[in-house]
Amino acid sequence: MQAQNPEGSYASPNVNVVETKDGYILEAEMPGVAKEGLEVSLEENLLTITGRRQPGPSANLLHRESNTVDYRRVFELDPAIESGKISAQIEQGILTLTLPKAEKVKPRRIAVN
């Protein structure tokens, strides 16, 4: 499975990950990736995000600093995350994933009578 996509052919996007009491929020920088080029997949507890760049302009390239390869990064999920409720959106090159925790693992205050 992994042999099909050798590590070297992808760039790892920079991410911010925070945990709140309701779940996790993951933001990944994928400039040049539109909604159509984005793929988020979940296999067991591994979440894979893949972003395909749009082809560059047909003009003659004089100078390049941007990465030519597509983005990919794999994350191992906390088992507390309710995988059916993961949602994703991309805006101006930032993919935001919202990964809510299952109700039963959220901290709860129990009133003492």
Next chain:
Amino acid sequence: MTLTRWQRPDLRNLSPLRRVASLRDDVDSLFKLAFGYLADPKLENGHGLQLMEGWFPPVDVYEDKDNLLVKAELPGLKKEDISISLDNGNLTLSGERKQEEKHEGADVYRSERWVGRFHRTVNLPCRVDAEKIKASYSEGVLTVTLPKAEDAKPKQIPISVK
């Protein structure tokens, strides 16, 4: 006469790993000596650190017959936080990503995204028509289209062979 490998006496008892560590410390202290005052956040209006490790968004430059195209990867900015200026054949892109405070009280696991100011200058390879420069921002990529000045465009001069 016998030849023995010369070794600095103070390193003789160190394992190779320790020697690397000691070299690393030496290099670190050299940098601190040279740039330490720049890394002091109290100096330079709090931007001192950025002189050492700033945010340099990648810039690509393309050219076709009529235009120069400058593209910069600036994910997650607001249009109004990007500024573009042209001065004497130098195109400057600058702006700032502000720290977002929306996840207050959250535990931070990874914080790899840059926050702060950026400033990139591109020396344009030919003269452009400053009045007709256009810029657009989509998918986190800024694209500046700079039409070439009439006298900078390639011209084809027909020469008749006799």
